[in-house]
Amino acid sequence: MDFSLNEEQEVFGTYVRKYLADKGQTKIARQFMNGDVDYYQSIFSGLVELGCASINISEEYGGMGLGALDLVPVLEEWGRSVMPGLYLETNAFAVPILEKYGTEEQKKRYLPAIAEGSHTFSIAWLEPESSWHPSEIRMTAVLEGEDIVLNGMKTLIPDAELADSFILIVRTANEGGKDGISLVILDRTEQFEIRRQKNIDESRQLGEIKLDNVRAGREQLLGPLHQGWDILEEGLLAINAALASVMVGGIEKIVEMAAEYAKIRVQFGQPIGRFQAIKHRIADMKVDLETARSLAYYANWALENQAEDRVQAIAGARLFAAEAFNRAAGQNVQIHGGIGFTEEIDCHLYVKRARFYEHYLGGTHYYYEKAAAALGW
Incomplete structure (x- = not known):
């Protein structure tokens, strides 16, 4: 069994890395944090020209018709550069479920636009003072003729202001638990307000929406009703x-940063990289990196090939990568010493991104439960 990247995938990854390096890598996130969204959009347009937005979209809808493993090189570079934006939510969430469950009308409307980089999706799941559990879904969607009438609030929506559409998790029947939940695509053309929220990672904006009798066409229902x-x-x-691969990219860049700084920072007349304590930290980070990379490769292979153990493989990859990302980001600050706590260099960008992803779309405990259930424990 070979679940590593092939030569073509690795070569494509080097093109994406070179492009982002030429554009300043973390400069993109820093500009975004300062409110310069146009700079990010210009960078994303270049990535679209490279083909990043069309990788896993079927050829009949303007894509390349490739699989989850082909996304990995782009996702790793996304993580290395702490890129802003909705690439993860659009191409690794919306595209797969649109391909499998979308109507022909939905596919023709959204997939070609995603492939050409003109349409993005975000996920509107969590609600105020609630958890990720299905019983906490209180936003209602009532079918009235050819319309769906939406009422309720969604909070902590990733990059809500950048999204052209939202995939809403709503309740269409009062049956409790996961029964009676449906997915609805809500376009920004409908009238509702987005309130920006603060986030520890300022390069990933969050938003809250409140829907009061907002109407969407019944054709916006994604998949079967109540399922x-x-x-x-x-x-x-x-x-x-996909997220596991993004975090692998972040860990890889952290290891490079720490090793490079250990070579140039002199203490007691020699580079700190010669001290055993520093060597051990960097070695541990490198071991975590390669373990996380192997788990992420297998998780994406298992997803693409519908392997029987894909649920536990993906949950395990996400859990380990999140923990390793946080460990590496923290150790990187320690190795850099006092300057590691400043905004002058990039350590803080990776600490914040690691914290953001730690509880992204469900906390650590949620995914431990998923892995345990999949293993039959």
Whole structure:
């Protein structure tokens, strides 16, 4: 069994890395944090020209028709550069479920636009003072003729202001638990307000929306009525496999930063990289990196090939990568010493991104439960 990247995938990854390096890598996130969204959009347009937005979209809708493993090189570079934006949510969540559950009308409307980089999706799941559990879904969607009438609030929506559409997790029947939940696509053309929220990672904006009798066409229902939770869980498998690769990219860059700084920072007349304590930290980070990379590769292979153990493989990859990312980001600050706590260099960008992803679309405990259930424990 070979679940590593092939030569073409690795070469494509080097093109993406060179492009982002030429554009300043973390400069993109820093500009975004300062409110310069146009700079990010210009960079994203270049990535679209490279083909990043069309990788896993079927050829009949303007894509390349490739799989989850082909996304990995782009996702790793996304993580290395702490890129802003909705690439993960759009291509690793919306695209797979649109391909499998979308109507022909939905596919023709959204997939070609995603492939050409003109349409993005975000996920509107969590609600105020609630958890990720299905019983906490209180936003209602009532069918009235050819319309869906939406009422309720969604909070902590990733990059809500950048999204052209939202995939809403709503309740269409009062049956409790995961029964009676549906998915609805809500376009920004509808009238509702987005309130920006603060986030520890300022390069990933959050938003809150309140819907009061907002109407969407019945054709915006994604998948069968009342069966949205099962579709959501399939989408979560895809996005968490992708997320593991994003975090691998972040860890890889952290290891490089720490090793480079250990060579140039002199203390007691010699580079600190010669001290055993520093060597051990960097070696541990490198071991975590290679372990996380192997788990992420297998998770994406298992997803693409519908392996029997894909649920535990993906949950395990996400859990280990998140913990390793946080460990590496923290150790990187320690190795850099006092300057590691400043905004002058990039350590803080990776600490914040690691913290953001730690509880992204469900906390650590949620995914431990998923892995345990999949293993039959």
